[in-house]
Amino acid sequence: MSAATLPPPPAGTWTSAPTTAIRRPRPASASGPAVLVGRDLHRSFGATTALAGVTLAIGRGEAVAAMGPSGSGKSTLLHCLAGIEPPDRGEVWLGPDRIDHLDERRRTAVRRRRFGFVFQSGHLLPELPAVENVALPLMLEGHPRRRAVAEARRWFAPLGIDGLEHRLPGELSGGQAQRVTIARALVTTPAVVFADEPTAALDRTTGREVVALLVQAARTSGAGLLVVTHDPEVAEACDRSVLLRDGALAAPAAPTPAGRR
Amino acid sequence: MVVPRLAALFWQRGGARQRATLALTAAGVAASVVLALLALSVGPALSTRGDHVAWRTAVAVDADQATAVQRTTADRFGDRQITRVDLAPTGRGTPPVPPGLRAFPAPGVVWLSPALAALVAEQPHEVLADRYPGEVVGEIGPIGLAHPDDLVVVVGRPAGSLASSIDAQSRYAAPTSDGVAVPIAGFARHGLTSELELYRTLARMAAVLLVVPTFLLVGAAARLTAAQREQRLAVLRLAGATPGSVVGLTALEILGAALLGTVVGLVGYVAAVPVAAHVPLAGGAFAAEDLRLGAGWLLATLAFVPVAAAGSAVAALRKVVVGPLGVSRAVGRRRPSLLRFLVVPVAWVAFVSSARTMRDGGSTLGALAGLGAVIATLAVIGPWVAWALGATLARLARRPATLIAGRRIVADPRAAYRTVSGMVLAGLVAGFLFAVVPTLRAADLGDGGTAEVAVQLPQDQGAAVRAAVRAADPGSRLVLSDRSGGDPALAAGEVQGYVEASSPAQLDRARTAVLAAAPGALASSYDNGLTYALLLDDLGRASVVMALATLVMASAAIAISTSASILDQRTTLARLRLVGTPVSVLQRARRWQTLLPLVFASSGAMASGVVAGVVMLLAFAVAPERIAEPAVGQLVLLALAAVVAGALVVAATRPLLVATSRSSPRG
Numbered sequence: 001m002s003a004a005t006l007p008p009p010p011a012g013t014w015t016s017a018p019t020t021a022i023r024r025p026r027p028a029s030a031s032g033p034a035v036l037v038g039r040d041l042h043r044s045f046g047a048t049t050a051l052a053g054v055t056l057a058i059g060r061g062e063a064v065a066a067m068g069p070s071g072s073g074k075s076t077l078l079h080c081l082a083g084i085e086p087p088d089r090g091e092v093w094l095g096p097d098r099i100d101h102l103d104e105r106r107r108t109a110v111r112r113r114r115f116g117f118v119f120q121s122g123h124l125l126p127e128l129p130a131v132e133n134v135a136l137p138l139m140l141e142g143h144p145r146r147r148a149v150a151e152a153r154r155w156f157a158p159l160g161i162d163g164l165e166h167r168l169p170g171e172l173s174g175g176q177a178q179r180v181t182i183a184r185a186l187v188t189t190p191a192v193v194f195a196d197e198p199t200a201a202l203d204r205t206t207g208r209e210v211v212a213l214l215v216q217a218a219r220t221s222g223a224g225l226l227v228v229t230h231d232p233e234v235a236e237a238c239d240r241s242v243l244l245r246d247g248a249l250a251a252p253a254a255p256t257p258a259g260r261r
Numbered sequence: 262m263v264v265p266r267l268a269a270l271f272w273q274r275g276g277a278r279q280r281a282t283l284a285l286t287a288a289g290v291a292a293s294v295v296l297a298l299l300a301l302s303v304g305p306a307l308s309t310r311g312d313h314v315a316w317r318t319a320v321a322v323d324a325d326q327a328t329a330v331q332r333t334t335a336d337r338f339g340d341r342q343i344t345r346v347d348l349a350p351t352g353r354g355t356p357p358v359p360p361g362l363r364a365f366p367a368p369g370v371v372w373l374s375p376a377l378a379a380l381v382a383e384q385p386h387e388v389l390a391d392r393y394p395g396e397v398v399g400e401i402g403p404i405g406l407a408h409p410d411d412l413v414v415v416v417g418r419p420a421g422s423l424a425s426s427i428d429a430q431s432r433y434a435a436p437t438s439d440g441v442a443v444p445i446a447g448f449a450r451h452g453l454t455s456e457l458e459l460y461r462t463l464a465r466m467a468a469v470l471l472v473v474p475t476f477l478l479v480g481a482a483a484r485l486t487a488a489q490r491e492q493r494l495a496v497l498r499l500a501g502a503t504p505g506s507v508v509g510l511t512a513l514e515i516l517g518a519a520l521l522g523t524v525v526g527l528v529g530y531v532a533a534v535p536v537a538a539h540v541p542l543a544g545g546a547f548a549a550e551d552l553r554l555g556a557g558w559l560l561a562t563l564a565f566v567p568v569a570a571a572g573s574a575v576a577a578l579r580k581v582v583v584g585p586l587g588v589s590r591a592v593g594r595r596r597p598s599l600l601r602f603l604v605v606p607v608a609w610v611a612f613v614s615s616a617r618t619m620r621d622g623g624s625t626l627g628a629l630a631g632l633g634a635v636i637a638t639l640a641v642i643g644p645w646v647a648w649a650l651g652a653t654l655a656r657l658a659r660r661p662a663t664l665i666a667g668r669r670i671v672a673d674p675r676a677a678y679r680t681v682s683g684m685v686l687a688g689l690v691a692g693f694l695f696a697v698v699p700t701l702r703a704a705d706l707g708d709g710g711t712a713e714v715a716v717q718l719p720q721d722q723g724a725a726v727r728a729a730v731r732a733a734d735p736g737s738r739l740v741l742s743d744r745s746g747g748d749p750a751l752a753a754g755e756v757q758g759y760v761e762a763s764s765p766a767q768l769d770r771a772r773t774a775v776l777a778a779a780p781g782a783l784a785s786s787y788d789n790g791l792t793y794a795l796l797l798d799d800l801g802r803a804s805v806v807m808a809l810a811t812l813v814m815a816s817a818a819i820a821i822s823t824s825a826s827i828l829d830q831r832t833t834l835a836r837l838r839l840v841g842t843p844v845s846v847l848q849r850a851r852r853w854q855t856l857l858p859l860v861f862a863s864s865g866a867m868a869s870g871v872v873a874g875v876v877m878l879l880a881f882a883v884a885p886e887r888i889a890e891p892a893v894g895q896l897v898l899l900a901l902a903a904v905v906a907g908a909l910v911v912a913a914t915r916p917l918l919v920a921t922s923r924s925s926p927r928g
Contacts, residue, residue: 084839119839125833127669136842137841139660140661140843145659184840
């Protein structure tokens with residue numbers, strides 16, 4: 001993204017959307033061309049096999065939930081697809097670009113420019129007000145501060161956190177902090193948003209609201225979404241789910257062929 | 262019993278990382294203890310030295326009670342000072358035995374200090390040995406010497422040979438003045454010359470200035486351990502541990518590490534003393550046993566330092582103690598109050614008035630306390646300065662690194678200041694020294710290299726001495742006043758004058774010729790310039806040692822503080838890396854966060870140091886117009902060195918930042 005190009009502004013207000021209204025299961029083929037494809041991914045930690053040949057594709061605007069028991073390899077799959085750690089074997093394609101073999105510096109740049117992240121907690125800089133936390137990825141990309149902050153501010157109303165722009169993370173509730181994180185994940189209009197247990201630290205109602213917002217916001221901005229979760233309600237909010245067991249897909253999803261080389 | 266059991270469990274299960282952190286804490290404490298004790302040793306060692314030389318300053322008694330007459334003269338060879346003590350019995354009672362001698366010197370015998378004996382042996386007799394006519398019967402023992410290199414000679418004179426000036430002395434205003442014969446009945450065992458007193462005052466000030474950064478280092482080391490434990494202790498609180506047991510657990514762990522560090526430090530100090538004793542001060546090295554502090558000091562250190570370290574760590578953990586969620590809840594912005602600035606005029610008024618009191622003969626301790634108060638103001642206003650800098654940086658920031666740095670400083674200005682407080686103190690010390698030393702150097706306090714010596718001799722020996730001087734060196738001449746008597750310092754038949762020579766080396770020969778030709782003559786060359794040259798050399802050396810020591814300690818404190826802050830923020834840093842923030846941005850933010858307060862606060866401290874130095878000079882009765890400009894160039898260089906050291910330290914913690922921010926993104 002160049003410094004002159006800002007992402008399109010978010011449209012509408014999503015906070016009032018009921019969780020049930022946004023659950024629109026679609027077949028994988030309806031998600032359009034795959035924006036991210038992991039093919040035959042293997043990853044081991046010593047004697048422990050975390051991934052044993054997983055193949056997964058995420059379409060543009062598609063929300064995919066990765067479920068499975070603890071230790072099944074969900075988070076490792078997210079890390080490999082997001083370029084946080086390279087797989088031992090296999091390939092990760094972001095559109096036409098293979099990203100698994102890039103060095104750390106380039107993978108960092110890919111994460112910053114093309115991906116958004118939402119985690120369980122500890123994701124906001126405690127010293128920065130909410131709006132500056134959201135503006136940070138834009139500033140990291142070279143946007144002038146004033147413009148970055150103005151752009152960040154536009155995400156607050158749609159996410160239902162209007163008026164909290166100048167609060168510090170420590171002054172926000174868990175749900176409010178997650179909404180700020182969603183804004184930060186989407187402010188750069190990423191190709192894919194990765195969410196690792198985004199509702200684990202929230203109560204059930206807040207969790208449902210947050211995941212609804214996340215799915216809708218990602219869909220509206222055209223980003224693919226991969227959510228790692230234990231929570232069936234979260235999975236239900238997504239377009240489809242994949243189940244991992246012992247590092248392999250128990251119910252493999254069909255990879256989206258389009259967009260691959 | 263719960264706390265010790267928990268502590269034992271964590272120690273057992275803590276693994277290598279915990280032990281490494283505790284070892285680091287212990288090492289920081291040990292280094293601080295060594296440096297602080299060495300700094301504190303100098304004052305008492307100078308007092309001991311004062312006691313060793315007290316006997317040379319005659320204690321006058323009534324002439325009818327005197328058993329001996331003492332005349333102490335400042336002699337000189339090249340640029341080295343020689344103390345000459347002439348002693349003659351009065352014939353009444355038993356004369357006292359000078360310290361370091363086995364007996365009162367009989368007429369015609371000479372006692373030399375070992376260093377002077379060696380010097381006499383290596384020089385031709387007409388250059389030095391002929392000044393001391395008589396038989397060398399022994400060497401002066403250490404108890405009568407300031408240091409092993411002390412040049413001292415005691416000359417035994419016949420009864421009555423020094424009596425000529427007794428009456429004159431009784432009329433003379435300064436009974437202990439150089440070259441004045443004084444009736445005595447004993448020798449002082451305790452005391453301090455004015456030079457040593459000045460040295461001791463300066464040493465005490467240096468100790469104050471050095472001890473503070475060492476305790477900052479102890480505090481930083483303790484906080485590092487606390488930072489690592491914060492998360493674990495918060496979990497303990499969530500699990501139901503009481504604030505008391507959390508405090509107890511932390512205190513116990515740090516107490517253990519600090520106790521170990523203190524013991525290692527004490528052993529290190531004892532081992533370092535013989536090495537440190539070799540550093541010359543006030544003309545010579547110390548005897549190791551003089552430099553060694555008493556058992557009381559060591560026991561006090563053993564009791565105080567671990568408690569102070571534990572206190573510092575407990576203070577760092579107060580967030581955890583307040584509530585189980587303490588660590589997960591970032592505190593709001595706490596802007597330090599402007600009221601803090603009220604302490605500044607109070608402290609300066611206290612300092613200036615105590616310095617004035619010292620000038621008028623009051624205690625130096627009062628002035629030192631005033632200086633301490635000025636130092637303490639830095640700690641009070643420092644956080645506000647850090648906050649103001651952080652707020653300005655955050656407001657003006659255009660890039661992420663400066664924005665993060667500014668916001669971080671604003672979020673915890675006390676921590677931001679604490680990180681650089683050692684450097685601030687170093688700035689104050691440097692400002693003080695570099696304000697004082699140029700004035701001392703510029704002061705015209707003596708004739709320095711002028712080749713002249715004052716003489717006083719019986720008038721009837723004038724012609725013989727004049728001839729002897731000319732024979733020793735044709736370029737030298739004796740000039741005598743044509744009037745005899747009249748001067749209250751002169752005995753009947755004595756005349757004053759001076760010897761001029763073409764060079765200091767020739768002057769040494771001429772002086773020797775005077776004393777060889779007229780053994781009863783006085784050839785005094787007490788030289789303020791020489792004494793001050795020595796003082797300036799020492800001050801220069803001490804400035805370098807202190808600047809280096811404070812710089813090293815301050816750098817270590819910055820390293821420890823920045824490491825602790827990285828550990829504190831490890832989760833956030835890992836997340837930031839994960840979402841694509843380059844390490845370079847995080848590192849740049851850390852650099853700004855450290856260097857901005859460092860540059861401004863250190864410069865302010867330097868300026869305060871300069872002003873404090875000028876106040877001290879005025880207190881020592883230096884006229885305002887004689888106060889030289891501070892060594893601005895050197896101060897700028899030192900400031901640059903501090904910035905470079907700070908930048909290097911931040912750079913050195915980069916691997917920790919990389920490793921910490923790479924840690925597991927789970928959670």
